[in-house]
Amino acid sequence: MARLKCIYTNARSMGNKQEELEAIVHQAGYDLVAITETWWDHSHDWSAAMPGYRLFRRDRQHRRGGGVALYIRECFYVEELEAGTDKVESLWVRISRKANKASILVGVCYRPPNQDEETDEEFYRQLAEVAKSSALVLAGDLNFPDISWKHNTAQRKQSRRFLESVEDNFLTQLVREPTRGGAPLDLLFTNSDGLVGDVVVESCLGQSDHEMVQFSILGEVRKGTSKTAVLDFQRADFEMFRTLVGRVPWEVILKGRGVQEGWTLFKKEILMAQEQSVPTCPKTSQHGRRLAWLNRELWFELRRKKRVYNL
Template sequence: MPMLGVKSKAQLKCIYTNARSMGNKQEELEVIVQQDSYDLVTITEMWWDNSHDWSAAMDGYKLFRRDRHGRSSGGVALYVRECFDCLELDDCDDKVECLWVRMRGKANKADILLGVCYRPPNQDEEADEIFYKRLGEVSQSPALVLVGDFNLPDVCWKYNTAERKQSRRFLECVENNFLTQLVSEPTREGDSLDLLFTNREGLVGDVVVGGHLGLSEHEMIEFLIHGEVRRGTSKTATMDFQRADFSLLRTLVERVPWETVLKGKGVQEGWAFFKKEVLKAQEQAVPMCHKMNQRGRRLAWLNRELWLGLRGKKESLPLLEEGAGNSRRIQGSC
């Protein structure tokens, strides 16, 4: 993915991906985020549930997420650099996979409202209308950015036309709320599924499509938000493993008669019990400290060999896909 150059203080560097299951992609995502120093990371189709509470955390970022309830896959998430002052808006309707976060603007600057949405291919008209109602409300914000996978391959964004009734209704909602769609290239197998909207000219720029997270079929979208947001003082506490008593931690964990207490428990029940006991031991053996700004610090597990390998993978992807990408653009131009 092409580099966007040095960013100013009035720019937020953002990346979006449809992960098609985060699975074993979390470490790769962390490398990508650290390497290019993103401020915002938006994800659809994480396929997370409560068992991913530990693995989903990313050092230096606040995580907002909405898992799909009662069904597998799906879900949306947003990582925001923890130094920024932001707040998630209430949205309790489980029929729509969407979350909204308000980023506080500096004095005399507008707040930026950022939305992440996943619309399943089989979503019914009732759920669509719930989303459209909410979109109409948030579009009153003077600075709105919405990104996600809307699964509307029949929409031609060049001419704002569509074949299916639901797609035409989506276009009508976009027009009624004065939104502009900024992704001009296909993002999955010649189709424009992943989209980026804004309601203010000049708010979003330098949109770049390219690269994949792991084996996801969706291409990532990189973009800049031009706006000044308020930075807050982080009061986040974190575990200080440098002062941890690992002998005590080992002793506390070994005291638990694991074979006896886990006997007869299912996978989920057993995992919940294991997590509870380890956390209990961790509270006694690992002291807490206030987290400092760790921008630019290399991940502990990331040695030079891995860093160069992953960096080379990212830089080579656009070259490897250039031929296929050109043909996809021709096929998906309308």
């Protein structure tokens, strides 16, 4: 399958943005458009269509706001997957050039800021199922502004649980620039190195306060050099690290802090020292985050045993 030119946006209500979106899509020649917070209902059935594209949508039920949608060029063969639950605002489709050919699983998801933990867990179960695909791309606004994607850390319990799910499902998050209010809220995930590229944060759609994310889905996974950076401890300056950590007035910083707050501050200082004293290098199969032999089944078994031993 050839390269797909794609764009994702949190519309914060499509409203009168439809014409602007169509102009952007046709001018740039996008093959796929993912949208969150459409704010559509049945009254928009006549106005949501876009010439030359098939529309897949999941509107929020019984209350205002939310909703997700995908526009996909009519030349592609597309199969929509059953979501399994109406609690999670998500949409999943398989895209290929022809039926029964190699396909890519594409999803779009919106998670409201006040979503409860039970619904989060429904989404993680859904994510674990779709992550079994060999080629997965997920775009969406998950509303975890406290996550540091550079350090893979988070302050809130629900955010840390989300990071755990990302790790469990071997997903990589590709948006590094802020998309709203200084935080990368609009995210892009894949489970295959080289499947997604050309990620660029663009301007906003209409009066939305979220910036759009442009990216490409490749027809096949490239085997070129990974651009993912990992820590290169072989070239680390441990003397500098000890000096930087030793300069921190720990008693002053940690005085009167609770366990969680103290741990967050401690980790922040350690990561800052690490950033200055440990260089990075491109990820390779030998020095990557996981060893080549550590497949999904073995990873799950190790995690299961770890939980048992910690009881």
